[in-house]
Amino acid sequence: MHIRSGTKDDAEQIAELHTRSWLTAYAEIMPPSYLNESLLKERNVMWSTRLATVASEPDHTRCLLVAVDGDALLGFAYLAVGADERILLDNLHVQPERKQSGIGRQLVYHSFGWAAERHPGKTVYLEVLRDNTAAITFYRRLDGRSTKEFMERFPTGFELPVVEYAWDPDAVRILAGNLSTTDRNWDTVVARIGSAAEKAVRPGP
Numbered sequence: 001m002h003i004r005s006g007t008k009d010d011a012e013q014i015a016e017l018h019t020r021s022w023l024t025a026y027a028e029i030m031p032p033s034y035l036n037e038s039l040l041k042e043r044n045v046m047w048s049t050r051l052a053t054v055a056s057e058p059d060h061t062r063c064l065l066v067a068v069d070g071d072a073l074l075g076f077a078y079l080a081v082g083a084d085e086r087i088l089l090d091n092l093h094v095q096p097e098r099k100q101s102g103i104g105r106q107l108v109y110h111s112f113g114w115a116a117e118r119h120p121g122k123t124v125y126l127e128v129l130r131d132n133t134a135a136i137t138f139y140r141r142l143d144g145r146s147t148k149e150f151m152e153r154f155p156t157g158f159e160l161p162v163v164e165y166a167w168d169p170d171a172v173r174i175l176a177g178n179l180s181t182t183d184r185n186w187d188t189v190v191a192r193i194g195s196a197a198e199k200a201v202r203p204g205p
Ligand SMILES: CC(C)(COP(=O)(O)OP(=O)(O)OC[C@H]1O[C@@H](n2cnc3c(N)ncnc32)[C@H](O)[C@@H]1OP(=O)(O)O)[C@@H](O)C(=O)NCCC(=O)NCCS
Pocket: 021, 025, 092, 093, 094, 095, 098, 099, 100, 101, 102, 103, 104, 105, 106, 126, 127, 128, 129, 132, 134, 135, 137, 138, 141, 205
């Protein structure tokens, strides 16, 4: 397994993994009427839109990382600079059958490496469904601090409690410190993803 920057050629596999991950991890959390085939369609549109444009200038405002084994996608992480200038870890997913084998941890180290290098001094945060106890255990293992709780409304109208977890700049730097210098080639990460299409709908954690 190794981690590299994502490209628009990864869009389809990412949409598939994103969908499978939701169907598995949220089966007991979200209404079955929401977890149906239209999710894959929605994810395909979301990822092809997000990755469609190749930036002419390196885009340092977002970062897509993929964990791969040959041609197989094992996991991915996507980050973007938020409106409040903190860094949002917007998506983090590992193939259901490869969970708890260290892939998520490596994706977080690389994500924080990008944040620490491109946006030093910034907090990284994410939003996780309160009932996603497995992910919350994972974030706590990585020293995330719960900073906020709120209700999120989903497109079909249901609401679920969401918790924000955050890492202050020192914590980001410390976790990023787990990377070797050869893992720190962020130019290739940011140069390959576009910037114009970012306003696509965010479907939630
Ligand atoms: C959450 C997720 C990204 C974690 O990735 P992962 O590859 O499974 O986690 P890792 O193997 O790197 O685990 C890192 C640490 O967290 C712990 N951990 C991870 N999942 C755990 C679980 N379900 N229960 C208990 N501990 C867990 C591991 O034991 C490990 O601890 P250690 O290294 O101190 O022994 C992954 O499980 C996933 O994709 N889940 C479904 C989608 C999801 O919920 N994404 C987050 C949305 S906010």
